[in-house]
Amino acid sequence: MSNGPHAKLAELGLALPDVVPPVASYVPAVQSGQHVYVSGQLPVVEGKLLATGQVGAGVSPEQAKDLAERCALNALAAVDSLVGLENIVKIVKLTGFVASAPGFHGQPAVINGASDLLGAVFGEAGRHARSAVGVAELPLDSPVEVELIVEVG
Known part of the structure; x- marks a missing residue:
């Protein structure tokens, strides 16, 4: 366990939070075969959204x-x-969604925040396929949302 993902998170000064409760009719994650599909996750800490608004207009x-x-x-x-x-x-x-102000085209750099964390925690196993999509609005006026598909064994 000393080289496992929990230890890597601790090395990064991070700890897993409690699972964010769903804001609608879905579950946070579901397993099908050897894959876990994670519902879209917002930047919520202790029940509060850390920021609201569009990236490029109010959110840097x-x-x-x-x-x-x-x-x-x-x-x-x-x-x-x-x-x-x-x-x-x-x-x-x-898959990363970025609530984007008109003319903002930096979605890939924003979603690097998620990709870089996964790479730091899982190394080569953290390298993944990805989409970074700009959207007009996200639930609760969140600036970003991320969903994952992971293989488990």
């Missing part, structure tokens, strides 16, 4: 990158509660 790209990292941490908490982080074989796919 740097702040949004940090928010994307928090989304990924919340996604990992959902996986851990279902199957345990130590059972992750591979981060397969990350």
Whole structure:
């Protein structure tokens, strides 16, 4: 366990939060076969959204990158509660949504906050396919949302 994902998180000065309760009719994560599908996670800490608004108008790209990292941490908490982080074989796919002001085109750099965290925690197994999508609005006026597909064994 000393080289496992919990230890890597601790080295990064991070700890898994409690699983964020759903804001609608869904579950945080579901397993099907050897894959866990994580519902879209917002940058919520202790029940509160860390920021609201669009990136490029009120939310800076740097702040949004940090928010994307928090989304990924919340996604990992959902996986851990279902199957345990130590059972992750591979981060397969990350989809990131960025509430983008007109003319903002830096979605990939924002979602790097989530991708970089997964790489730091899981190394080569954290390298994943990815989409970074700009949208007009997200639930609760969140600036970012991240969902994951992970392979478990």
